[in-house]
Amino acid sequence: GDSVTQMEGPVTLSEEAFLTINCTYTATGYPSLFWYVQYPGEGLQLLLKATKADDKGSNKGFEATYRKETTSFHLEKGSVQVSDSAVYFCALSSYNQGGKLIFGQGTELSVKP
Amino acid sequence: ETGVTQSPTHLIKTRGQQVTLRCSSQSGHNTVSWYQQALGQGPQFIFQYYREEENGRGNFPPRFSGLQFPNYSSELNVNALELDDSALYLCASSSWGASGELFFGEGSRLTVL
Numbered sequence: 001g002d003s004v005t006q007m008e009g010p011v012t013l014s015e016e017a018f019l020t021i022n023c024t025y026t027a028t029g030y031p032s033l034f035w036y037v038q039y040p041g042e043g044l045q046l047l048l049k050a051t052k053a054d055d056k057g058s059n060k061g062f063e064a065t066y067r068k069e070t071t072s073f074h075l076e077k078g079s080v081q082v083s084d085s086a087v088y089f090c091a092l093s094s095y096n097q098g099g100k101l102i103f104g105q106g107t108e109l110s111v112k113p
Numbered sequence: 114e115t116g117v118t119q120s121p122t123h124l125i126k127t128r129g130q131q132v133t134l135r136c137s138s139q140s141g142h143n144t145v146s147w148y149q150q151a152l153g154q155g156p157q158f159i160f161q162y163y164r165e166e167e168n169g170r171g172n173f174p175p176r177f178s179g180l181q182f183p184n185y186s187s188e189l190n191v192n193a194l195e196l197d198d199s200a201l202y203l204c205a206s207s208s209w210g211a212s213g214e215l216f217f218g219e220g221s222r223l224t225v226l
Contacts, residue, residue, distance in 0.1 A: 032213050044217040089155050093213030100169050103155030
């Protein structure tokens, strides 16, 4: 079945460092891909999405490109801030699965001043 | 615009008991999904409701059931609780066909003793 695999955390970075969180997926057909973020004490929020190959999703300085050839959707940010500390989840949605999202296990990011 | 609200935020039950969790969807949304998030894991899809009917179900036994009401709010019921049911239960609302763009509540933390 469809699945999502993320790099394990926790990831600890200094402020202004470059961030990459790896995400690969297995799916039949052409899924839509998402990054969700869970800040401490808050609900999951959609960070960005991409719906077809080579699309780039971006928001709040974060970017991810839908790579069909490598089945990947890595999250990147050029300069992280303390406020980016959160748990990040990669997810996919298949066309024939309605609103069902399949999530990775999450990657905790801690940014130190 | 009112976001997704869930109640209760925390509860403790014992094995064999039954629990009902409630969710009010975001204004304008007609679809509700429920997810189970075990500690340190990504959310797992339980089921989705649209037009008061179940529309898609994950790998959960029949003792997990739900309802959606005419105002689009929803309930998740779990019978014969087991220790492994201890988790954060997340409700998410969306517009039908929104393809993975979900708006999550902060969740109900269930502990089964």
